[in-house]
Amino acid sequence: MEYHAHCHCKRVHFSFRSHEITSGKRCNCSLCVRRGAVLSSDYIPDADFTPHADESDLSVYLWNDKVMRHYFCKICGISTYGAVAGEDGKDRYRVNLGCVEGLDALALDITIVNGKALPLADEL
Numbered sequence: 001m002e003y004h005a006h007c008h009c010k011r012v013h014f015s016f017r018s019h020e021i022t023s024g025k026r027c028n029c030s031l032c033v034r035r036g037a038v039l040s041s042d043y044i045p046d047a048d049f050t051p052h053a054d055e056s057d058l059s060v061y062l063w064n065d066k067v068m069r070h071y072f073c074k075i076c077g078i079s080t081y082g083a084v085a086g087e088d089g090k091d092r093y094r095v096n097l098g099c100v101e102g103l104d105a106l107a108l109d110i111t112i113v114n115g116k117a118l119p120l121a122d123e124l
């Protein structure tokens, strides 16, 4: 399926292809517990993901091992997606499902991840 998504103020747009989304993840690491978002269960490969065209609309937050790039809209502050290089060297993405058009993120089958207990919590 093709999914379209945007931040709250609609400045930042992105899209991706995925099997039908029926589940999501929430996490208790120090970042996710503050952000409160429902995240995609899986990483979306670079080939299936179209990021926002103008990176100057985004800020990026790096923490922990500074590998995952957590993007958010400069205007409305909404976290849109995170990008991290996979084993093939290409980026893969985890998205904030609350940004996805037509998807009720809180109605999904949600798994809580114990990110607080993981050594590299921002891998989530």
Ligand SMILES: [Zn+2]
Pocket: 007, 008, 009, 010, 011, 012, 073, 074, 075, 076, 077, 078
């Ligand atoms: Zn925005």
